Amino acid sequence: MHFITLLPLGLAGLASAQMSLTQVLASQNSTLSTLNSLLATQPQLAAMLASAKDITLLAPSNAAFAKFVEEPANQMAASDPATLMGVLQYHVLQTTVPASGFTTTMQFLPTMLGATTSNSSMNTMNMTTMMSDVTGGQVVGGVVMGEKVELMSGLKSMSTVQTADIMFTGGVMHIIDTVLTVPSPPSTSALDSQLTALAGALKSANLLTAVDDLKDVTIFAPSNKAFQNIGSATPMLTEQQLSGILEYHVINGTVGYSSLLTTGLANESFPTLAGGNVMVEAVNGKVFINSAMVTITDIIVSNGVLHVIDNVLNPANSTAMPNPTATQQAVAFAGAAAASNVPFTSGIIAPTTAASASTSKAGAGRARESGVGAVGVVALFGMMGAAIL
Structure with a gap:
């Protein structure tokens, strides 16, 4: 120490x-x-x-x-x-x-x-x-x-x-x-962190207020690239299906900061807002949520914490396992392919004056104060x- x-x-x-x-x-x-x-x-x-x-x-x-x-x-x-x-x-x-x-x-x-x-x-x-x-x-x-x-x-x-x-x-x-x-509510923090696909998806699923009003949450936020990687599948999703997918990214009742993800919460399964469970695993200094890797930790939000992940989680594929040696995890949606544009971002504009947590490394650097x-x-x-x- x-x-x-x-x-x-x-x-x-x-x-x-x-x-x-x-x-x-x-x-x-x-x-x-x-x-x-x-x-x-x-x-x-x-x-x-x-x-x-x-x-x-x-x-x-x-x-x-x-x-x-x-x-x-x-x-x-x-x-x-x-x-x-x-x-x-x-x-x-x-x-x-x-x-x-x-x-x-x-x-x-x-x-x-x-x-x-x-x-x-x-x-x-x-x-x-x-x-x-x-x-x-x-x-x-x-x-x-x-x-x-x-x-x-x-x-x-x-x-x-x-x-x-x-x-x-x-x-x-x-x-x-x-x-x-x-800290701002999750919906605002997503926008200010340039996570425009997540912000747009929450809006499309009418979940903005519902997620912001929760207490003690850990949110695993797919990056824009993660949403783009399953872009071919997103137009077919109903509002109910999209809602279920997004709720599967929220652990309700537990605030898991990075210090807990690698120790107290590691290698355990947690119930999500959608009803299914996600597996938190720490492998070789990396943290995985099912098969998605945490790329940015600890964006503190008004009701808990948000971590950015490199894959969209699939509640219908809860047994997806990570490949710790891979630079990019396989998508969890069978048959999905990448789209040319990032889905859910039409009409979603991120502020240009806010600090962009999505471009900073966990615990390092100095974000511009917003x-x-x-x-x-x-x-x-x-x-x-x-x-x-």
């Missing part, structure tokens, strides 16, 4: 451990004045954080917020205090994680967004956000890359810890260089004017 201490603060860090979060935030106002201003608009959340114990605050710097509002999607967003509440909650981990607690293996750490507590006011805040449907709270990924701690949020957007281990009486604060992207899921912040920034920028 590889441990690091990032930008240690020495005696200053030890001294700040005796300070409250309010005092620590005030002491860092030259770097965190925007965060302080935003918290001032949310007195209920600020009071809860001030009295909280065993938390980690991931504090975006002034430069991070300035970069955030440059995105066109955020510039057009309307003011929404409830959404701002959710964005801020997503920057609070439910446990104390110093820099030395991160390793080279990605960890998925629950935040206060969507978490339920014995605090009735906190429950009320979570009910107003409606931005997460994951038991225990929406997660942020954390991993050591080189000598830095990187944090992964929605659409695989990455943020770097700039200053670590600012201790306070209730936990620890890390200053980060990018505002975390609150601010998707963070509506409502921009108007507050505009009201503060030069104090932010």
Whole structure:
């Protein structure tokens, strides 16, 4: 296990451990004045954080917020205090994680967004956000890359810890260089990840709302190429048949992040939303779902996680087995052939301003921050004017 201490603060860090979060935030106002201003608009959340114990605050710097509002999607967003509440909650981990607690293996750490507590006011805040449907709270990924701690949020957007281990009486604060992207619903994440065939198929099967409204899901999302490889068979599918195929790609009630796919969930069979089972297998460092290989892991969505696979699963061929040495798995639909165009994409347009999780490798690289899921912040920034920028 590889441990690091990032930008240690020495005696200053030890001294700040005796300070409250309010005092620590005030002491860092030259770097965190925007965060302080935003918290001032949310007195209920600020009071809860001030009295909280065993938390980690991931504090975006002034430069991070300035970069955030440059995105066109955020510039057009309307003011929404409830959404701002959710964005801020997503920057609070439910446990104390110093820099030395991160390793080279990605960890998925629950935040206060969507978490339920014995605090009735906190429950009320979570009910107003409606931005997460994951038991225990929406997660942020954390991993050591080189000598830095990187944090992964929605659409695989990455943020770097700039200053670590600012201790306070209730936990620890890390200053980060990018505002975390609150995960979007699966249908939106599919579009923003350039998975246009999946988005179009969900629309054709009238499953957009149904999938977005589920709780605790693992979705295996076929790539555009996977849909294209069975393109000759798609025009013959009825809406009911297409619905059954898509539901076969959803494990409902289990959120299987990559760390679980290779350990706790590996070599097990899981019931799907369609009723049949899929087999999760880890072979020679690769993960297969039936005969489809996972090519991109951990696109965090509002109600769980989405992994991209290289084949469309067939509920009528649930015993399909992978060939771990093959560069491309055989299609699971007998007689299907590739089409010249990607099916289900007519009229489906992916945003050009969003980070494309489908083109990034799992846990690597740095997706361009899109601010998707963070509506409502921009108007507050505009009201503060030069104090932010």
